[in-house]
Amino acid sequence: MADVTPNGAKRIAYIHWGNSWQLRSFQDFNHYVDDLIYIHDLPRFDLSAYAAVIMPDAMDAAAPLPHRQQLNAYLKDGGFLVVSLQGHADWLDIPGLEWTPGNCRDWLWWTKGEQLEVSFTQPLHPITDSIPLSHMSWHWGGSYNVPEGARSILEIDGGRGSLFLDFPSLPGGGRLLLSTLDPHSHNGQRFMPATTRFLQSFYPWLNRELGIDRPLNNRFTYLQCSHVPSEWHPAWIEESLERAGFKTSFAPLYQLGPELLEKTDTLYIPSSHDEFFLKSRSDELLAFLARGGNLVICAEPCQPWLPFMAPFHAVSPRPFTNIKVRVRNDRFGIFADLGEDFDGWEGIFGQYARGWSDPPPGAIWLTDVGPEGDPKPADWIWQYTTTTTGRGGYVFMHNGDNMTRYPDRGPKKEALVANVCLALRRLSMGELLI
Template identity: 55%
Template sequence: MQKIGYVTWGNAAQVRSFQDFAHLLDDMLYLRELDRHDLGAYSAIIIPDVMDCVELRAHARQLNDYVRNGGFLIVFSIRDVENIIDVVKLKWQPVNARDWLWWTRPNPYLEVRQPEPRHPICDAISLADMSWHWMGALEKHPDAEHILTLDDDSLSLFMDFRNLQGGGRLMVTTLDPHGHNGERFMPATTRFLEAFYPWLNGELGINRERNTFSLTYLRALDSTWDWEPPGLAETFEGTGVTLRYHALYDLDDTVLRDSNFIYIPNNTDEIFLRSRATDFLAFLERGGHLILSSQPAIPWLPFMSTFRAVAPRPFTNLKVRVRHDPLGFFSNVSDEFDGWQGIFGQYARGWTDMPEGAIWLTDVGPTDDPKPADWLWKYPTSNDKGGYVFMHNGDSIVRYPDHGPHGPCLLRDICNGIIAAEGKISKPERPSYPNLSWGICDCHRQQRFLAAAR
């Protein structure tokens, strides 16, 4: 399996840039622990800008040996690059943009060009998206392909060394996109990375598109609606999501490992679920997704709370309203989607508290004091690869809607929305949901919870 490693010294801008493109990267490698990693396991290693170059220098031999042994090292703007990288002889010059505010001028011009013959990466990244400024320049090297140079062709800003001794490859640039992107400053840098990382995956032959996903429905209560809901399987035909049913008490590591989604219906054993909390948290940690229909009396995961009902009068309190739907979960339902066979209150009669950073999806209760009937939360991990939790505080969502052309489509559409957000499917543009901010859970509370569960 080909993988891309991304080195960080813990700087927020570096980490945030990794999180932005985690769907196109594999592992975030902490610089101070780099010697614990076998870099040979990676097809490419990224050294982003805004790096602690003192600490990086301590790992110079490991990085150069990686290239000499056939690795592909990509180095963005770092200080003292000519003394850290020795697989080729680099010479840095303190030459910067003549006018740092060039883009504010009546006839804006930055003295850079993509020289002919243009490097193939230029088909992915335009000159405009390589243009903001640079942090010094490099003397041109006879063994390099030059991607970006000064307009007089005197110095290089982006070079590619292919087929080095041992079969390795080095790309080195004095551009600094990660710091600016991570600081949410300078849009060209974000556009650069949005093009660079897909190009890199293509260059390495890495195809991250997944055509099939597995949804495991945990059977708990032996009844028609809970055991094998009528019409549910048909909604998944042709979607790439494989629905399978599995007995709750037979949940094992194989099922957890082979599932992308786990759906847990409302009528289930919360005491048993609490006993498996560690397994569910590990499932979320590695990127699995939980879709829960629950009115928990036992908060069986550390980020859950107990269910509370809204006042049933006036009757309009039980009418569920879509509040915010950034992933299109409710796009195929009418305003009456929550009225199963016309009965309101079946879908949801209350709420649970949301963890910090969750997305409030639907309202229940009075209009002047609404509560979250449904919420979405991404499980926080250091590499931003945690799975999503869709929490429905009510009856089993596989019943809804029970009318209209789409059948009981809600579970299917939740899966499809999460797949799109995860960035695992081919889309014209990488999904961007600027309003989705994920919070960090209370780790001490989680540790106390797990200790109690054990």
């Protein structure tokens, strides 16, 4: 069975039904999955090209039925199928497999300091080395028996059935992971943290199990836009980013193009730059984002050069407290260790950011500038996604000066840019969610 691309890389497919929770979960973990396939388009795809195929929960029960022959043929030809359906998997050709409806005794068990009535099946399945019981504990949609050739991973106490089964060696060499847990739907709803922890553990495990080694998204490129020495090549930036695990390179602005973008994961654009030139490269920058690249943009846009950017607006500098930037939302841990004066360069407020630009829908507003009663977003993060592939990298927009200046003192001196890049990398790899 062919499970590699022409360049030798194994691939994983993710089948969806158009459900928003499925799509959002794919966006969260697309670092570990290659192709998003709409279930009604399945006949156009050769599933033998994939080392694994994932069918997430929140699937309409009728949607797989027209494709049962194709999906079972994939298993019989040696494929690895991951199915999270709650009792709606009778289309699978697995002799003796039976589903029984049921759920946890108490939906509010987690509010009462109680343990859920589930445990790992003994002897322990190897997956439990990577996914602890707490990452599999919420509720479920019925249970399965354990037919011949299956191995239970997680079971209801008292012998009431299995919630997670591994069929490690089906006839023809295929493998099936079958679960009545529903992690994708709840993660996609941003409800029930255990489901997110499950997927954060499961997807790296699946890639290791298949022998797929994904890149770490640690290539950082500083785009050199101004020949002022401190702007062209900040003296400290390599050391700061190296401590954070990044490989740093520098490239002149007018070398920006597909070849340069292919060699980086995070592109940093300082605040003084040629907007006309960057607009001429907008298609290439969007393609970079579409493949999962990240952008860190320092800008006060006059002529916005990407379609999601907006013109810069300054706030009134009087009273001076208007230009004291305040942290609004630090869910990504960017500002937590920088101190309250992170926005002051040599003790001067107002250079970090003097205004804002309107963020696109779905962006996370991180810092405030302007009056306390009418704050504006000085910094925001947003995920760019394409409608065709569901993939996309992240944009950190800083509406102000070059962040290489900040903070200029304190225990975490020169850590701001590294913190931003760490947050983007963790978002890209599903370790954080937007």
